[in-house]
Amino acid sequence: xxxxxxxxxxRTELNPHEDVVVVAKNGxxxxxxxxxxxxxxxxxxxxxxxxxxxxxxxxxYCPVCQAELKSAAxxxxxxxxxxxxxxxEGFATFSRVYGEHASFYVEKDGAxxxxxxxxxxxxxxxxxxxWISG
Numbered sequence: 001x002x003x004x005x006x007x008x009x010x011r012t013e014l015n016p017h018e019d020v021v022v023v024a025k026n027g028x029x030x031x032x033x034x035x036x037x038x039x040x041x042x043x044x045x046x047x048x049x050x051x052x053x054x055x056x057x058x059x060x061y062c063p064v065c066q067a068e069l070k071s072a073a074x075x076x077x078x079x080x081x082x083x084x085x086x087x088x089e090g091f092a093t094f095s096r097v098y099g100e101h102a103s104f105y106v107e108k109d110g111a112x113x114x115x116x117x118x119x120x121x122x123x124x125x126x127x128x129x130x131w132i133s134g
Contacts, residue, residue: 002085003037005092009067014080019045022069023061026050026098033060039092040115042101054099073125077104093127 005014019034031047060069060078071077077093094103101116106127
């Protein structure tokens with residue numbers, strides 16, 4: 001199934017072709033990051049200019065409006081809204097910590113699908129706060 005991802009602030013589609021395009025910042029360094037759109041697929045392409053090391057907490061931004069793509073559910077999660085090919089909608093969150101593999105898909109009915117070996121680190125997240133905070 002195909003997913004379309006959007007910035008929660010400006011609603012701009014972030015994967016006009018295949019990969020999701022975001023801007024990442026690590027300290028004073030920044031660059032583009034490409035994320036695989038399939039839930040659970042942890043493939044990522046990172047600009048060498050970011051010089052990432054394991055456990056770096058990277059900040060992600062919309063390449064259009066420059067809003068930070070942060071989650072209200074946890075400090076170390078990033079949020080993108082999605083719409084699936086079948087018409088279902090919700091939001092996806094993923095870890096902003098380099099080397100952690102954790103992503104979550106939360107549907108409007110509250111159903112949560114977790115992916116990645118680091119997902120249990122976020123087991124106490126209250127994803128409903130995302131719906132309250134916007």
